[in-house]
Amino acid sequence: MTKSPVHIAQISDLHIKTPGRLAYRRVDTALALSRCIAELNRFEPKLDLVVISGDLADTPSSAEYEHLTDLLGELRTPFVAIPGNHDSRELMRIALPGHPYAGPSGPLNRHVQLAELDLILLDSSVPGHPHGELDPQSLDWLDAILSTGAGRPALLFLHHPPFAAGIWHMDRQNLRNADDLAAIVARHPRVQLIGCGHVHRAALTRFAGIPCTICPAPNHAVDLDLAMLRPPSFRIEPPAFHLHAWFPGPGFGTVVTHQIPIGDFEGPHPFFNEDGTLID
Template sequence: MNRHFLIAQISDLHIKAGGRRSYGVVDTLGALRRVITRLNALEPRPDIVLITGDLVDFGTAEEYGTLREALLELLMPFYLVPGNHDDCEQLRQAFADHYYLPKRGRLHWTVETHPVRLIGLDSTIAGQHSGLLEPEQLEWLQTRLSEKPTRPTLVMLHHPPFPSGIGHMDRLGLVGAEALERVISRHDQVERVLCGHLHRPIQKRFGGTVACVCPGTSHQVVLDLRDEAPSRFTLEPAGYLLHMWDPTHGLVTHQAVMGEYPGPYPFFDGDELID
């Protein structure tokens, strides 16, 4: 019997070193450890994990050391793209054994060893929180997608290529999003564009496919769609995405939330619906 290929996506880990809390409040390392424990215990277990940026909080070597130690507890391969809180050179050094990461230049990459092809994009601007895809980066993506037009593909980057309505986050958005959409629209093998940054689960039709934003592993951005909404976070339940690939039916995406809740409870008693 054919088994689904299961892909977990986590994002915006914001790991700090020395047990420090992000913004003085959030135990991001503890939150990551809880997510790792959950992913390792899932049945079926995910085949791979994709991590869509903001891996650490301030891009220091110490933070990446803490991150690496935690991620090595995963029982499956994991793949990284940087976010605006990351330092690409420190990331590259900390994960020098990750064969897919280039030794120099932008952290763009492809992975060909799974049923779904993976393409990672580096949307960061050093020292800034907004994102950018320059013409040469988009040309690189166009070339990669043209190489294998029938191969189902996931494209991942940190910054979502669309406005969310959360004003303070949209002001830190992606320059080059329209050009990215033009590239994606030429390639119908792209099953998803996977992103982070917004700390909320959000989906949008994009370039003939679906762009999915993953919730944060710890804190979430407040869902406030007023134009004047301040920049704030909340300790709503953390979450992750599970993308289930089936060659017959395509890609199905589920959102899961962290936490312990009552249940599960049965719907039926024998053959009868419980009244």
């Protein structure tokens, strides 16, 4: 059977509040999500899946998740979601009843088989704390999933980056036991990408030998303060999401991550005249 490319959009850190409330009294996160969903809906080719990598709600409350699911009702692609530090596992289970997480209680881990790919979503939230950690149960589960289906490329997603991005107040809240994750990833060469959120801005590094990305947010961005100049702050920057495109090929194929700005932009305009010459 011919293998086809797979197109996975990753959106992150939605921070949906109750209707009419602004995040930090400034950011209309519901409007930002609606604009993001419009962008996802008009994307071509049609997306195969949307991954929401945590911080779906803000405080969190049932009313926020109700607002979130109302907004997500407009999305024309199936989605999967893992919690961030602003989420509640219990409220997420109630809000997303059709989502089969790995266990009936505890972390909201999930394994999704999408054509040739394995998507493994890890719950790095620590109830009551802003930092991330993968508990022993999640690490064992990850190792077990990766030990089956050898030969299938696997993409991992979790909210908390397992590396420091250089922004002091966010680095205190990253994944505490990154070494445990690295040890597992290193044992399984089929892992092709680790996609994270939490920092509200795009970043890329290599972790345990493979690409590890942070997805930008559809709303506000954490201030890129690499010199400890300011108290924890945010900025309104161009909103964006990530598209992870997998292309079949030798070995595990190729994953290419594109950053896609959300909004109406001019174009596309042609490079060439009708006679094939470059427009000058």
